[in-house]
Amino acid sequence: MDLYTLIRDIKDFPTEGILFRDITPLLQDSNGLKESIDSIAEVLQDVDFDLIVGPESRGFIFGVPTAYKMNKGFVPVRKPGKLPFEHISQTYDLEYGTSTIEIHIDAVQKGQKVVIVDDLLATGGTTKAIVDVIEKLGGEVVKIVYLIELEGLKGRDVLQGYNISSLLKY
Amino acid sequence: MDLYTLIRDIKDFPTEGILFRDITPLLQDSNGLKESIDSIAEVLQDVDFDLIVGPESRGFIFGVPTAYKMNKGFVPVRKPGKLPFEHISQTYDLEYGTSTIEIHIDAVQKGQKVVIVDDLLATGGTTKAIVDVIEKLGGEVVKIVYLIELEGLKGRDVLQGYNISSLLKY
Secondary structure (H helix, E strand, O other), rough: OOOHHOOOOEEEOOOOOOEEEEEEHHOOOOHHHHHHHHHHHHHHHOOOOOEEEEEEOOHHHHHHHHHHOOOOOOEEEOOOOOOOOOOEEEEEEEEOOOOEEEEEEEOOOOOOOEEEEEEEEEHHHHHHHHHHHHHHHHOOEEEEEEEEEEEOHHHHHHHOOOOOOEEEEE | OOOOHHOOEEOOOOOOOEEEEOOOHHHHHHHHHHHHHHHHHHHHHHOOOOHHHHHHHHOHHHHHHHHHHHOEEEEEEEEEOOOOOOOOEEEEEEOOOOEEEEEEEOOOOOOOOEEEEEEEEOOOHHHHHHHHHHHHOOEEEEEEEEEEEOOHOOHHHHHHHEEEEEEEEE
């Protein structure tokens, strides 16, 4: 099955000049959803890890079923104000302004091996912030898997030293 | 396994007087995550349906793995401005103010049988808005499943006539 055929290109979203890769046709297709999760799990099959971390909201879409399939726990990284328990934050730069992510302080234990799953590698800023909070809690990021990688944005440059895979490259 | 032991009570979140049921310990526990998804799937095993709809963000957490396990497609209902393709909206009342959800116009086909999965039934307002947009697109809501139901808030009253199940009741 060619997963590329289930990604819809939307011009000028969210702003002019951006070609948005819409994953909703893939999610809506039972075989597309199944194959994308199975392919992420295949990437991880020889990786020794304890849990999966995924960011709100689209990281939940691929991270939770992968954790379910591989019988691991899942830790959500969320936008500010959403996590009810004690948490730490990381603020990072966007093209215009900044953004912040949060993680519960008991979400990752010292020495745990963590996999990050997200839908998209663009500039890498969000992932770098997630790596930072996982490492602050004492976790080790052993693998990062994306459904889609926008190679032209060179997100791998800000994630040097980490083991990265993506299923679909543009 | 007693899933109740994996729900953490947080007092006064998000505002004073609210006892928040925190699902993150359950997600973090590989057996808790597995059993919650398997239990939702068990509720659905004799239900004839075509796809699962879940709202951003926590509906993604339970809806996508259930769709994956049952080999169905998944349709996200999102907050305003997130869906890139043509969509319809529904605005509904909150205790203070209003909220809006959106769904792509090609997400549900006429006559399709739809299951809604979400983490929490509180007042039922969000679910009612989701039901409304699914029915506007011509879909039929055949079942609604929650991880948690706050029975005192009487969410079932605004969803009369729909087939509702919840795993954990408070």
